[in-house]
Amino acid sequence: MSNLSGAELPVLDSGEVAPCCPPLTERPMSAEEAERAAAMFKALGDPVRLRLFSLVASHRDGEACVCDISDVGVSQPTVSHHLKKLKDAGLLTSERRGTWVYYRVEPSVLATMGRLLVSA
Amino acid sequence: MSNLSGAELPVLDSGEVAPCCPPLTERPMSAEEAERAAAMFKALGDPVRLRLFSLVASHRDGEACVCDISDVGVSQPTVSHHLKKLKDAGLLTSERRGTWVYYRVEPSVLATMGRLLVSA
Numbered sequence: 001m002s003n004l005s006g007a008e009l010p011v012l013d014s015g016e017v018a019p020c021c022p023p024l025t026e027r028p029m030s031a032e033e034a035e036r037a038a039a040m041f042k043a044l045g046d047p048v049r050l051r052l053f054s055l056v057a058s059h060r061d062g063e064a065c066v067c068d069i070s071d072v073g074v075s076q077p078t079v080s081h082h083l084k085k086l087k088d089a090g091l092l093t094s095e096r097r098g099t100w101v102y103y104r105v106e107p108s109v110l111a112t113m114g115r116l117l118v119s120a
Numbered sequence: 121m122s123n124l125s126g127a128e129l130p131v132l133d134s135g136e137v138a139p140c141c142p143p144l145t146e147r148p149m150s151a152e153e154a155e156r157a158a159a160m161f162k163a164l165g166d167p168v169r170l171r172l173f174s175l176v177a178s179h180r181d182g183e184a185c186v187c188d189i190s191d192v193g194v195s196q197p198t199v200s201h202h203l204k205k206l207k208d209a210g211l212l213t214s215e216r217r218g219t220w221v222y223y224r225v226e227p228s229v230l231a232t233m234g235r236l237l238v239s240a
Contacts, residue, residue, distance in 0.1 A: 025182075025225070029174040031193070034167040042165030047154040050161065054149040062145075073151070105145070110237055117234035 024116050040113055043089035048074055049082045056083075056092060057105045065100040144236050160233055163209035168194055169202045176203075176212060177225045185220040 021033045029037070044050050051072050056064045069079050083103055086092045091110075092103045141153045149157070164170050171192050176184045189199050203223055206212045211230075212223045 024170075024174040024230070025177040027174070027178045029171050031167065031171065034171040034174070038165050038167040038170045041161045041170065045158050045162030045165040047151065047158040050144075050158045051149050051151065051154040054144045054147070054154070057145040058147050110144070114234055114237035117230055117237060 020112055021116055023118060037113075037116060039089050040091060040109060043086055043091055046082070048072060048078070049086055052079065052082050053086055053091060053105070056103050057110070063102050063104040065102045067100050140232055141236055143238060157233075157236060159209050160211060160229060163206055163211050166202070168192060168198070169206055172199065172202050173206055173211060173225070176223050177230070183222050183224040185222045187220050 021029060021037045044053060052069065055069055055072070056062075059068060066076055066079055066083070072079065074082075083092065083094075083101075087094055087103070091106055093106050094101050094103050096102075141149060141157050164173060172189065175189055175192070176182075179188060186196055186199055186203070189196075192199065194202075203212065203214075203221075207214055207223070211226055213226050214221050214223050216222075
């Protein structure tokens, strides 16, 4: 279980997804690169957030709203809270359509994090 | 800068690096998978730890000791503390040789995390 007093994520400007950081095995990261990349890792460093992220990432058409999410063992406000954290970290984008806010994985961020971890 | 009162990492048994988790885009993660993978992400979710990890990962022969590490803006005890956290999370292995403990990236873990993030 999780709670609302979890990690405070440095907020990246949404949309500002500059290509960040060479593979971790290539050269030592600078302080600035590490600051940026650590925020993304931190956002996925909570089990509930990670499940939510995989739920959105693997959902039909690559997007999901809170109404699609059940079964992660936390209340809907907590789900919304964690989705917002993922969005603040630049991992999800969101769009309101009618009653619901739909979340979508930001593909460039996923690619950036993958590149970090895959040896050059 | 960082401090010692940071994240508490769930400790995985060292060496127990079972293949974990499908790509995040493939299907929703189970609670158990998320618990395990989130611990790895959390370990990299601190800028100082991430710099240290990239320093070890990119060092000559893929290993480094505290004596090789300077220039990350924290004291040597703090460096040692963060290296231990990375080890506890299963991301580094260590070996004492003479005066120094040498750290090495656990390659299977890096591959596991990379797989998680790269679309199937």
